Amino acid sequence: MHSLSPANGPDGLPRAGFPIELSFPSDVSLIEHVVGMVREECAQRQLSARVCNLTVPVALTEALSNAIVYGNGEDRLKQVRLSARLDDQALVLEVTDEGPGFDLDACEIDPTTEENLDREDGRGLFLMRSLMDRVERFTNGGNVVRLTLNRQ
Amino acid sequence: MHSLSPANGPDGLPRAGFPIELSFPSDVSLIEHVVGMVREECAQRQLSARVCNLTVPVALTEALSNAIVYGNGEDRLKQVRLSARLDDQALVLEVTDEGPGFDLDACEIDPTTEENLDREDGRGLFLMRSLMDRVERFTNGGNVVRLTLNRQ
Amino acid sequence: MSFAIRKQGDVCVVDVDGQLIVGNRQELKQKVLDEIERGERRFLVDFSQTGYIDSSGLGVLVSLSKKIREAGGELRLASLNDDLKTLFELTKLDTLFQITNSRETGLASF
Amino acid sequence: MSFAIRKQGDVCVVDVDGQLIVGNRQELKQKVLDEIERGERRFLVDFSQTGYIDSSGLGVLVSLSKKIREAGGELRLASLNDDLKTLFELTKLDTLFQITNSRETGLASF
Ligand SMILES: Nc1ncnc2c1ncn2[C@@H]1O[C@H](COP(=O)(O)OP(=O)(O)O)[C@@H](O)[C@H]1O
Ligand SMILES: Nc1ncnc2c1ncn2[C@@H]1O[C@H](COP(=O)(O)OP(=O)(O)O)[C@@H](O)[C@H]1O
Numbered sequence: 001m002h003s004l005s006p007a008n009g010p011d012g013l014p015r016a017g018f019p020i021e022l023s024f025p026s027d028v029s030l031i032e033h034v035v036g037m038v039r040e041e042c043a044q045r046q047l048s049a050r051v052c053n054l055t056v057p058v059a060l061t062e063a064l065s066n067a068i069v070y071g072n073g074e075d076r077l078k079q080v081r082l083s084a085r086l087d088d089q090a091l092v093l094e095v096t097d098e099g100p101g102f103d104l105d106a107c108e109i110d111p112t113t114e115e116n117l118d119r120e121d122g123r124g125l126f127l128m129r130s131l132m133d134r135v136e137r138f139t140n141g142g143n144v145v146r147l148t149l150n151r152q
Numbered sequence: 153m154h155s156l157s158p159a160n161g162p163d164g165l166p167r168a169g170f171p172i173e174l175s176f177p178s179d180v181s182l183i184e185h186v187v188g189m190v191r192e193e194c195a196q197r198q199l200s201a202r203v204c205n206l207t208v209p210v211a212l213t214e215a216l217s218n219a220i221v222y223g224n225g226e227d228r229l230k231q232v233r234l235s236a237r238l239d240d241q242a243l244v245l246e247v248t249d250e251g252p253g254f255d256l257d258a259c260e261i262d263p264t265t266e267e268n269l270d271r272e273d274g275r276g277l278f279l280m281r282s283l284m285d286r287v288e289r290f291t292n293g294g295n296v297v298r299l300t301l302n303r304q
Numbered sequence: 305m306s307f308a309i310r311k312q313g314d315v316c317v318v319d320v321d322g323q324l325i326v327g328n329r330q331e332l333k334q335k336v337l338d339e340i341e342r343g344e345r346r347f348l349v350d351f352s353q354t355g356y357i358d359s360s361g362l363g364v365l366v367s368l369s370k371k372i373r374e375a376g377g378e379l380r381l382a383s384l385n386d387d388l389k390t391l392f393e394l395t396k397l398d399t400l401f402q403i404t405n406s407r408e409t410g411l412a413s414f
Numbered sequence: 415m416s417f418a419i420r421k422q423g424d425v426c427v428v429d430v431d432g433q434l435i436v437g438n439r440q441e442l443k444q445k446v447l448d449e450i451e452r453g454e455r456r457f458l459v460d461f462s463q464t465g466y467i468d469s470s471g472l473g474v475l476v477s478l479s480k481k482i483r484e485a486g487g488e489l490r491l492a493s494l495n496d497d498l499k500t501l502f503e504l505t506k507l508d509t510l511f512q513i514t515n516s517r518e519t520g521l522a523s524f
Contacts, residue, residue: 275469
């Protein structure tokens, strides 16, 4: 069994004390608590109020709820996994579900056009893309959505 | 890489959708959020109000704060690990820190005696023992404190 | 997190305390639908005690605004902090909703 | 989570909103110490809005009760729900503190 906190992450960069790794059952009522933990850690690491109060909670809530609802079909026997890391360059949030994945690039609906404006859904990926610097999807023991926020 | 949620746990019992596995930096301000997640899951799994509002939050807060403060010396570069599982028999909470461990059996101070009653500290293990059915300590890739609450 | 509905004059004022997100939006929706059912037509949602809102929270607001309009009523929003304003601007929902700065101006605007 | 201190007559009433635990107990301690410094002597902690209390929260209450007594004052506790009552009974701290059922009886008891 390896040490819980190696001095350097797999990318060779110092971990700076942030990493949060979490696996939990697919239930939307847990989202707020998971987000609360990540927000608190962002605040402790002196990220801006905007990042702690808007960017991270909204983008992360979208990714977690999609994983729970679409990825895992709200089946409580399926797990969602979150990995949150901060280094000098960026905050990286990875959300993994047990679903088959989806075509991220095909989901390019613009909810701000006149005909979409009064739709009730379809703003999740748009908000993730608007708030974060990068949204990626890949497969790694499950369907992963990775959100990256650069620190400049 | 194995599936995120095997039908049966390592003990052969069904996982019943509960498992929460978590690793986070040693900061006491995260405790409330971690506990919030476990409480919410206990509530979703229909554990009693007493368990959700007293037993679990108090016992788990004690174990987490000891891990952060004594085990890891509040060094944010060190991680605390939590594993929470529920099966037909019991709720099992395991808290792992990176410290050298301690002699659990030697910590038998009774904070309710007349001379101890107005001490400010020394109630943590007592509360864990009073509220839970079993408190154990062992080493497994770190110092582990395991709290067990039977479901009868 | 909690939703309180209170009558001020002939306006139903809804206070959203905490987050308005996927886990609790149904509760808000049901409470407001119940008020429409009871005959209420003027609604003001006050966000001064609100944390963050996610896309399904925004979706519930859109849905309620339609239902209220269909019933011949009106929905207005008040007291968005800078972060919430940004959220409404990003999604252009600031053009769909009538948004006022404070509860008082919101109440006076009906 | 927040601690509000309010003067009612000559009693300082402290409302503990949320949890009283290792992560925030210093804030409560400092606020009450500041009031002692300012000359306040009668304190009532109201737990009607309190979630849970851990051993370090209990420790702060013990510590404050000593400090207040040393200053010639008095600390009373009010409005513990059944779970909090059990916590005080388990630790026998119900014998150390003066505990009253409600804020009103607490205020009247000084
Ligand atoms: N984790 C996921 N697994 C499978 N499909 C997903 C996932 N996340 C998003 N999707 C798909 O992308 C679509 C767009 O998602 P989103 O922009 O969040 O809008 P909404 O959730 O309101 O439909 C969803 O309707 C769903 O089909
Ligand atoms: N995870 C841990 N690692 C090292 N020592 C510990 C740990 N948990 C408890 N201890 C030891 O046990 C003692 C008793 O703990 P506790 O009953 O919680 O009381 P308190 O924290 O108020 O001292 C602590 O003072 C500490 O020395």
